[in-house]
Amino acid sequence: MSFPWAKEYTPTNPVMKFFDEKLPLPRLVYNAVGAGYPVPRNLNYMWNFGVFAGFFLVLQIVTGIVLAMHYASDATVAFGKVEHIMRDVNWGWLMRYAHANGASFFFIVIYMHIFRGFYYSSYKAPREMVWLLGVVIFLLMMATAFMGYVLPWGQMSFWGAKVITGLFGAIPVVGEPLQVWLLGGFAPDDAALNRFFSLHFLLPFVIAGVVILHIWALHIPGSSNPTGVEVKSESDTVPFHPYYTAKDGFGLGVVLILFAIMVFFLPNALGHPDNYIEANPLSTPAHIVPEWYFWPFYAILRAFTMDFILPAKLWGVIAMFAAILLWFFLPWLDRSPVRSGHYRPLFRKFFWFGLIPAMVVLFWCGGAPAEEPYVMLSQLATAYYFLHFLVILPLVSSFEKPEPLPYSITEAVLGSDKKAVLGENTKPAT
Amino acid sequence: MIRPIAILVGLGFSIVVLLAFVTGAYTWATEETQPSAEYEFYLAPHGPEGGFQHDGPLGTWDVAQLQRGYQVYKEVCAACHSLKYVAFRDLAGLGYTEGQIKAEAASYQVPGINPDTGEDTFRPGLPTDYFPSPYPNAVAAAAANNNAVPPDLSLITKARHHGTEYVYSLLTGYGPIPEELKAEFPDFDTPPGLHFNQYFPNLNLAMAPPITADGQVTYAEGNPEPTIRQMSADVAAFLTWTAEPKLVERRQTGWPVLGFLIFATILAFLAKKQVWSSVTPRRERD
Numbered sequence: 001m002s003f004p005w006a007k008e009y010t011p012t013n014p015v016m017k018f019f020d021e022k023l024p025l026p027r028l029v030y031n032a033v034g035a036g037y038p039v040p041r042n043l044n045y046m047w048n049f050g051v052f053a054g055f056f057l058v059l060q061i062v063t064g065i066v067l068a069m070h071y072a073s074d075a076t077v078a079f080g081k082v083e084h085i086m087r088d089v090n091w092g093w094l095m096r097y098a099h100a101n102g103a104s105f106f107f108i109v110i111y112m113h114i115f116r117g118f119y120y121s122s123y124k125a126p127r128e129m130v131w132l133l134g135v136v137i138f139l140l141m142m143a144t145a146f147m148g149y150v151l152p153w154g155q156m157s158f159w160g161a162k163v164i165t166g167l168f169g170a171i172p173v174v175g176e177p178l179q180v181w182l183l184g185g186f187a188p189d190d191a192a193l194n195r196f197f198s199l200h201f202l203l204p205f206v207i208a209g210v211v212i213l214h215i216w217a218l219h220i221p222g223s224s225n226p227t228g229v230e231v232k233s234e235s236d237t238v239p240f241h242p243y244y245t246a247k248d249g250f251g252l253g254v255v256l257i258l259f260a261i262m263v264f265f266l267p268n269a270l271g272h273p274d275n276y277i278e279a280n281p282l283s284t285p286a287h288i289v290p291e292w293y294f295w296p297f298y299a300i301l302r303a304f305t306m307d308f309i310l311p312a313k314l315w316g317v318i319a320m321f322a323a324i325l326l327w328f329f330l331p332w333l334d335r336s337p338v339r340s341g342h343y344r345p346l347f348r349k350f351f352w353f354g355l356i357p358a359m360v361v362l363f364w365c366g367g368a369p370a371e372e373p374y375v376m377l378s379q380l381a382t383a384y385y386f387l388h389f390l391v392i393l394p395l396v397s398s399f400e401k402p403e404p405l406p407y408s409i410t411e412a413v414l415g416s417d418k419k420a421v422l423g424e425n426t427k428p429a430t
Numbered sequence: 431m432i433r434p435i436a437i438l439v440g441l442g443f444s445i446v447v448l449l450a451f452v453t454g455a456y457t458w459a460t461e462e463t464q465p466s467a468e469y470e471f472y473l474a475p476h477g478p479e480g481g482f483q484h485d486g487p488l489g490t491w492d493v494a495q496l497q498r499g500y501q502v503y504k505e506v507c508a509a510c511h512s513l514k515y516v517a518f519r520d521l522a523g524l525g526y527t528e529g530q531i532k533a534e535a536a537s538y539q540v541p542g543i544n545p546d547t548g549e550d551t552f553r554p555g556l557p558t559d560y561f562p563s564p565y566p567n568a569v570a571a572a573a574a575n576n577n578a579v580p581p582d583l584s585l586i587t588k589a590r591h592h593g594t595e596y597v598y599s600l601l602t603g604y605g606p607i608p609e610e611l612k613a614e615f616p617d618f619d620t621p622p623g624l625h626f627n628q629y630f631p632n633l634n635l636a637m638a639p640p641i642t643a644d645g646q647v648t649y650a651e652g653n654p655e656p657t658i659r660q661m662s663a664d665v666a667a668f669l670t671w672t673a674e675p676k677l678v679e680r681r682q683t684g685w686p687v688l689g690f691l692i693f694a695t696i697l698a699f700l701a702k703k704q705v706w707s708s709v710t711p712r713r714e715r716d
Contacts, residue, residue, distance in 0.1 A: 041709060080515065083515045083584070083585070086676070087515065087520070087675060087676075093676045093680060094680075094683070097680075238709055242705045243705060243706060243709070246698070246701050246702040246705040246706070247702050247706070249698045249701070249702065250695065250698040250699045250701070250702040252698075253691060253694055253695030253698045253699075254695060256691050256695075257688065257691045257692060257695060260684060260687050260688050260691055261684075261688070263684070264680055264681060264683060264684025264685075264687060264688070265487050265681060265684055267680070268588060273588060273589050273590050273591055273593065274589065276585040276588040276589035276673075277581070277585075277589045286631075303447050303450065304446065304447060304450055305450045305453075305454060306446070306449055306450035306453055306454075308446050308449060308450075312450070315446055319443055319447070322439070322443065326436075326439075329432060329436060332432050332433075333432065333433060333436050335433075372454070372458045373458075375454055376451055376454055376455055376458065379447050379448065379450055379451035379454065380448075380451060382443075382444075382447045383443075383444035383447045383448050383451070384444075386439075386440045386443040386444045386447075387440055387441075387444050389436075389440065390436040390437060390439055390440020390441075390443075391436075391437050391440040391441060391444075394433040394436055394437060395437070
């Protein structure tokens with residue numbers, strides 16, 4: 001499906017004609033990310049991040065497969081194997097630093113992608129399925145990244161695994177047996193390391209599968225855009241190729257420059273020094289912190305410090321999972337008919353002066369030691385986080401008077417939309 | 431239906447966390463936090479004056495300094511600290527020739543097997559061998575060191591924040607407890623068997639001062655005076671190399687990569703501009 005004015009794939013080369021008849025794979029690509037996919041002409045650079053995420057997924061899979069060729073998931077040798085990669089494998093240091101920083105960049109671009117979705121309400125009808133699949137991808141990414149961080153078998157690998165699997169121990173009755181079952185023992189050891197390696201290898205391919213569904217679901221209604229006004233006519237769109245391939249190509253160049261600076265000049269800046277100490281079950285690090293991309297959720301976990309009917313730890317665990325799972329319900333919680341935050345004065349204030357500062361505080365406190373004032377700050381930010389999504393978002397549209405929307409994307413870009421008004425190509429997308 | 435439930439859930443979470451905030455804030459406001467000597471007298475690590483030649487994005491190894499640092503490691507640190515991820519062959523990175531490396535390796539005794547009887551024995555090292563550990567195992571290391579196992583030094587500068595500076599500061603940071611500390615915390619004392627050092631997080635370090643006198647190591651001619659600071663800086667540089675032998679190679683790969691990416695990105699920008707010029711609204715010309 002697509003807009004009626006979408007260009008059709010017409011191969012002229014006999015080889016491509018042959019392919020198109022037997023297996024229309026080139027046609028699929030042409031319609032997905034080629035000239036056959038009409039895209040709103042007014043996308044800003046925030047719409048680049050989906051392509052960046054796709055790039056980093058591929059980069060992680062490629063570097064990860066090379067690293068797996070030189071790694072062994074045996075607790076007695078895993079740490080030394082990583083050093084072997086760093087010292088003896090040709091370009092091993094590049095592969096490992098690209099993989100470690102690639103994970104960080106994957107999360108940076110995914111967070112930008114998700115917050116783009118929050119601001120422009122990309123989750124709203126008709127794109128609910130795109131959003132739901134996106135949240136599934138994010139959960140899979142978190143699981144994959146968590147297990148990947150265990151593989152070097154450093155101190156933070158070990159103690160991070162112990163703390164995170166310990167969260168399941170907070171569940172009443174089944175918690176402890178569940179934790180033992182997940183780890184294959186009472187503490188992380190060979191059994192846990194082996195299964196984490198196996199799953200860390202598997203899950204990226206599951207992610208790739210869900211990414212295909214995510215893009216498929218996106219192509220049913222087509223991409224959203226900064227005005228939130230749906231495409232009305234051909235003049236509202238441009239073909240993905242060359243317009244957005246060119247724009248994404250430039251954006252990717254900028255991201256790769258930043259990535260190269262990290263990989264070649266600051267490769268350990270986003271890591272923790274303790275992970276260069278081999279795992280030692282008898283020596284607990286002073287501050288156990290997960291990787292930076294988990295900090296907001298770790299801050300939410302630690303914000304619940306008081307028993308209230310349920311034990312504090314259980315509150316923390318439930319809240320941490322709820323903080324992400326609630327994203328699944330956003331399409332039905334936000335009932336403003338206007339999509340874009342550009343035209344929602346009240347929502348926009350809550351977004352910039354509420355949600356964004358709360359996230360900054362959660363990021364900052366999640367990486368800080370569990371001391372005051374960090375705990376108090378993360379408690380305030382956690383309270384706002386839940387209020388924002390579960391109370392403010394469902395209610396704000398009742399009090400808000402949206403600003404006037406442009407008639408069409410063309411009008412938003414050109415100042416008028418004579419072509420669309422004249423009724424040419426005004427047949428809505430099917 | 432979903433909205434009322436969501437509002438209740440959202441209020442529930444925020445009320446519980448705000449209750450925790452109120453109790454936490456009350457405790458914080460009413461309870462005096464005890465000042466601690468560790469908090470007030472800990473010093474952040476710093477490098478030697480003038481820094482290291484490998485500092486900064488254009489830094490390169492000072493091979494002579496690395497060789498001096500290796501000598502300090504060999505004559506001082508190696509008595510207690512292993513270097514298990516470094517092989518003798520890696521010494522090529524310090525500018526030693528193949529013959530020198532063979533001789534260096536052969537000067538070490540490494541665990542081996544008697545080819546005639548199959549019994550455990552020691553044999554002269556080969557370039558492919560790794561630096562042997564001073565203790566047969568961690569228990570022996572703990573027993574010989576008052577229960578504090580000396581850490582392996584291969585990765586020490588990456589296993590601490592600002593590791594190179596940390597090593598330098600720790601080695602030069604021993605001294606008596608300052609008068610101000612004694613005045614402020616009369617109860618503070620360094621337990622027997624530990625050593626006062628303001629660059630160690632709890633101020634009391636198990637390691638005895640390893641570099642205690644100028645000239646403790648005799649440097650070959652043409653090298654700087656082996657002062658405590660010089661030897662500490664040299665061994666800190668050497669341990670930076672052992673932790674990240676590809677450091678300079680990495681940066682030197684990075685510059686052309688960056689150059690290429692910047693060039694490619696400029697081209698991509700111009701391409702993008704040209705592609706979009708046909709649909710980008712132009713300013714009206716009068």
